[in-house]
Amino acid sequence: MKRILITGVSGQVGQAVYRLLSSNDEYKLYLTSRTPNIEYNIEELDISHERAVGTIIDRVKPDIIINCAAYTAVDLCESEEDKAYKINALGPKYLAMAAERTGAVLVHLSSDYVFDGKGSKPYIESDSTNPVSAYGRTKLAGENFVQENCNKYFILRPAWVYGQGKNFVKTMLSLAEAGKDIRVVCDQIGTPTSAIEIARVISFLIKTESYGIYHSTCEGSCSWYDFSVEIMKTAHKDVKVEPIKTSEYPTPAKRPMYSVLDNKALRERHNYLMKDWKEAFKEYWE
Numbered sequence: 001m002k003r004i005l006i007t008g009v010s011g012q013v014g015q016a017v018y019r020l021l022s023s024n025d026e027y028k029l030y031l032t033s034r035t036p037n038i039e040y041n042i043e044e045l046d047i048s049h050e051r052a053v054g055t056i057i058d059r060v061k062p063d064i065i066i067n068c069a070a071y072t073a074v075d076l077c078e079s080e081e082d083k084a085y086k087i088n089a090l091g092p093k094y095l096a097m098a099a100e101r102t103g104a105v106l107v108h109l110s111s112d113y114v115f116d117g118k119g120s121k122p123y124i125e126s127d128s129t130n131p132v133s134a135y136g137r138t139k140l141a142g143e144n145f146v147q148e149n150c151n152k153y154f155i156l157r158p159a160w161v162y163g164q165g166k167n168f169v170k171t172m173l174s175l176a177e178a179g180k181d182i183r184v185v186c187d188q189i190g191t192p193t194s195a196i197e198i199a200r201v202i203s204f205l206i207k208t209e210s211y212g213i214y215h216s217t218c219e220g221s222c223s224w225y226d227f228s229v230e231i232m233k234t235a236h237k238d239v240k241v242e243p244i245k246t247s248e249y250p251t252p253a254k255r256p257m258y259s260v261l262d263n264k265a266l267r268e269r270h271n272y273l274m275k276d277w278k279e280a281f282k283e284y285w286e
């Protein structure tokens with residue numbers, strides 16, 4: 001039986017990974033989160049504390065560590081880059097060091113925000129990174145630390161994630177409920193990706209030894225505006241959504257304008273295709 005330690009299990013991807021892997025008898029799961037929860041058997045682990053990371057990994061001796069913990073408040077990262085760096089860069093570094101020392105495989109989640117979004121064709125794994133935000137810089141530093149400090153790693157780059165938790169879908173639906181005017185940017189292009197689809201990729205990859213970086217987004221692409229229209233249509237909300245330009249919706253953090261990723265490594269190395277974004281959203285909704 002393989003021992004799997006999950007960090008950040010209360011987050012969107014963490015919950016999806018837990019749900020998927022807990023049904024597999026071949027795995028014994030060790031759940032951790034920044035906030036412990038006795039009822040759900042979740043132990044406290046703040047990944048930015050080096051000693052805490054080392055202690056728990058030496059005790060549990062996992063075969064696989066899945067790092068779903070991150071500081072994901074993209075705009076807040078601009079004013080709190082030190083805090084974001086501790087969680088998004090040093091956290092994965094400590095996990096990678098502990099994984100290397102104990103022989104564990106590390107699955108780490110990065111982001112499409114490592115790219116600057118100035119391109120016009122889907123990014124492949126080997127394309128040059130150039131983050132345009134503090135969040136993106138800390139996520140890229142995390143990737144680099146993982147690669148420098150351990151050999152057996154999977155780095156996944158998902159994008160525009162939604163699952164159980166705070167996300168764009170929930171925000172759109174609460175605006176619709178409140179009867180508020182909805183204005184959504186139509187000039188940032190990417191791919192909405194369900195947490196369950198990411199969990200499926202993780203579940204697939206950990207059965208292999210094909211380590212490396214993997215783009216892991218649903219297939220296809222759209223703007224945030226297109227996504228909001230799809231959400232309203234699926235939820236039967238009869239509300240008007242107005243497309244606006246990024247310049248009309250200033251935010252503290254700059255976002256890549258075009259962050260469509262090509263899942264080249266998944267497709268070419270494993271013949272693995274993720275669902276189309278609309279199909280994945282339909283599954284999530286149902």
Ligand SMILES: NC(=O)c1ccc[n+]([C@@H]2O[C@H](COP(=O)([O-])OP(=O)(O)OC[C@H]3O[C@@H](n4cnc5c(N)ncnc54)[C@H](OP(=O)(O)O)[C@@H]3O)[C@@H](O)[C@H]2O)c1
Nearest residue numbers: 008010011012013046047069070072109111158159160161
């Ligand atoms: N969300 C997206 O659109 C998106 C897009 C691309 C990539 N990603 C990446 O995908 C991964 C999963 O994202 P997600 O959407 O599941 O994020 P999420 O829902 O924000 O979950 C992140 C989890 O990490 C926990 N956490 C924060 N700081 C921690 C620390 N120091 N130690 C331990 N746990 C800590 C959070 O706990 P608290 O609730 O207590 O803070 C939360 O449960 C992240 O690596 C993220 O960067 C996300």
